[in-house]
Amino acid sequence: MKLFEHQEKVLNATYSYDRVAYYLDMGLGKTYVGSEKMWELNTPYNLVICQKSKIADWKEHFEEHYPDYQVIVFDKQIIERIPEESVLIVNYDKVWRRPELEKLKHFTLMLDESSMIKNEKSNRSKFILSLAAENVILLSGTPTGGKYEELWSQLHLLGWKISKKLFLKQFVVQEWDDLNQQYKITGYKNVDRLKSKLRKYGAVFMKTEEVFDLPPMNDQIVKIKSTKEYRDFAKDHIIEINGEELIGDTATTKKLYLRQLAGVYNQNKLQYVRDLLDSTNDRIIIFYNFKKEYADLVEMIARPIATINGDLKDLTPYEEHENSVTLIQYQAGAMGLNLQKANKIIYFTLTDSSELFEQSKKRINRIGQERPCFYYFLLTQGSIEWRMKEVLEKRKDYTDELFEEEEYERTTSQND
Template identity: 85%
Template sequence: MKLFLHQDRALNETYDQNRVAYYLDMGLGKTFVGSEKMWELNTPYNLVICQKSKIGDWKEHFETHYPEYHVIIFDKQSLDKIPKDSVLIINYDKVWRRPELEKLNHFTLMLDESSMIKNEKSNRSKFILSLAADNVILLSGTPTGGKYEELWSQLHLLGWNISKKLFMKQFVVYEWDELNQKNKIVGYKNVDRLKRKLRKHGAVFMKTDEVFDLPKVNDQIVKIPGTKEYMQFAKDHIIELDDELLVGDTSTTKKLYLRQLAGVYNQNKLQYVKDLIDSTNDRIIIFYNFKKEYAALVEMIDRPIATINGDLKDLNAYDEHENSVTLIQYQAGAMGLNLQKANKIVYFSLTDKSELFEQSKKRIHRIGQERPCFYYYLLTAGSIEWRMKEVLEQRKDYSDELFEEEEM
């Protein structure tokens, strides 16, 4: 298999290490680097843990480029019947429900999008950290989403046996929050030392602009007219729309309905999307959050539609039709997809997760893209969406806590 020079460089830098992390920017081919490292390590068994939407992609990758492997989507098979030279593929949500994997020995563990174990107290993280892997390969374009405190689980797998308490003390800056009467993270320290330690423990960092000259990125901020319904709900925390009653009785539900009132309940935004689609015959990618948004968009769009969400993955229209519209729910499709046939992304609504936001932008701005990329951010005037965009640009999640502070 012929690799790019930067992929060879990543492998050469970690040749003598058996616990590695390839933190390569989205689009730089982490899949090829990770699978080639796995082949070099040459263990009898290999376990790949990935997102559910990526299982088919990994199976196809190994069957195409490594025919010597037995590729198995692991569900309820008996480990006794697994042949040597196997690659077992399982998703993050299932892996901790397969306790038999704790009996697996002499294997290489590979985590695709290793940021999925950032919460060391979750069932998936605790289970993965308990596995007796001989070798570890971590893959991610956004290992922290800008939050170094979320690195600890990955550091543990790389063999840096620093306690969470000591790690936080050495690298995280706190400030007392009078409102909530607790410490909150306001920044980081000793970052250069942290990066040196990471490299010592097998981490390779690589940004796209260090490797390729990709086309220009163009951000288009579109101010969508607001609605009286949004203003009424923001004031009263309750509104009736047709036969539906929206009640913002908690900060979570209020934030949810404000986002929906700025999005799917705003006919001005739906009309803008329709006009934008009608203005071009190019492929368009639309990111959205909620099922109601998907239903409204599907009803409105009169073109071939491709879909990626928790219920459906169908990219046939994207592959076959130049004028297709691809609707992607963030959680299901912000990571891992190669969509560089398109060069336009429309953000119908914003995610509140920084990592998903950053990943989504790289679906079209990656190796193979030859045209300038256009990102259309549809923000309803006077709405919560402007603050969400501001927070996401700071590589932070827009949390309930932030929302409550702004309301006060």
């Protein structure tokens, strides 16, 4: 596995540490840095705790790049004996329900998106803090979300045994709230000293703009788990979902519903968007196709939302809030907009128009853009989306005629 120069630099800077925090911006490759550090630490056992939507990504990453590891997704099964040279993967919501892990010794603990333990009183945080990890690797692009009081749990894992009370006294400004009869946080102090102290405990901070060796445009392919509903419709061309009957009796309707079943009807994809947004406080652009996608995304996102579609054009949140999410419907906003305050685009679903696809990329890759651009393609496994992207990359439209031709070839091949 070949690392980028900035990733090598981070690993070299923390070579002598057995407890580290890699606070790298989204897109700088925390996965690669964290897994390589785990390999260097070389403990008999390894435990990776991550968001549910990232389990498959981590499993595939270790199997591809570290074949000597035995990778075990610790879900519902009971494990009688954990083999050496293994990596256990479990999600944050289940880890505290796995008391077997309290017996684990001589292991490296890695937390992907370590901000998930910001509330030290939650069941997951209390359980993770109680584990007897020999080494610790924390990964996050947003370790605090701008709230330094939420760092305490991570500091504890790094080995800084400062009490919560003393930490708040040294680094947080609090004022008494007469109305609610409690202290409220109004600001922060000694921030440079806090960051300096963190570095002494193995924390590395890196912003995208600090890295100049990356190419200007970076595609990130994200494999999203498929659903039974998609597979059933692909086979039978009819399905009932959420009280709605989808009938693919023509090439047009068949293609339409396959796209929707791979997109908004796939809860795995919506969950991945939620987790992706949790990993950064940067401005994010999301391209989508259908009104139902917009409605479900708006309901899910708890950040300032800008909108460009056939019914509404409001970029005020994009202009005024650094953590805004801008939802753009292709036909309404793929052309002409200047959105270079952002450098990350999520393709929730793909357009079938080559022109709109090419134009959408240019919304952030424009004069005035000083940072590398990242494009996240969320593609449901085994779905129409993979072929769509392949055709779009050739600068061709994915037409009904092309879809019908491919369906015919697929069916003929199956019959043969």
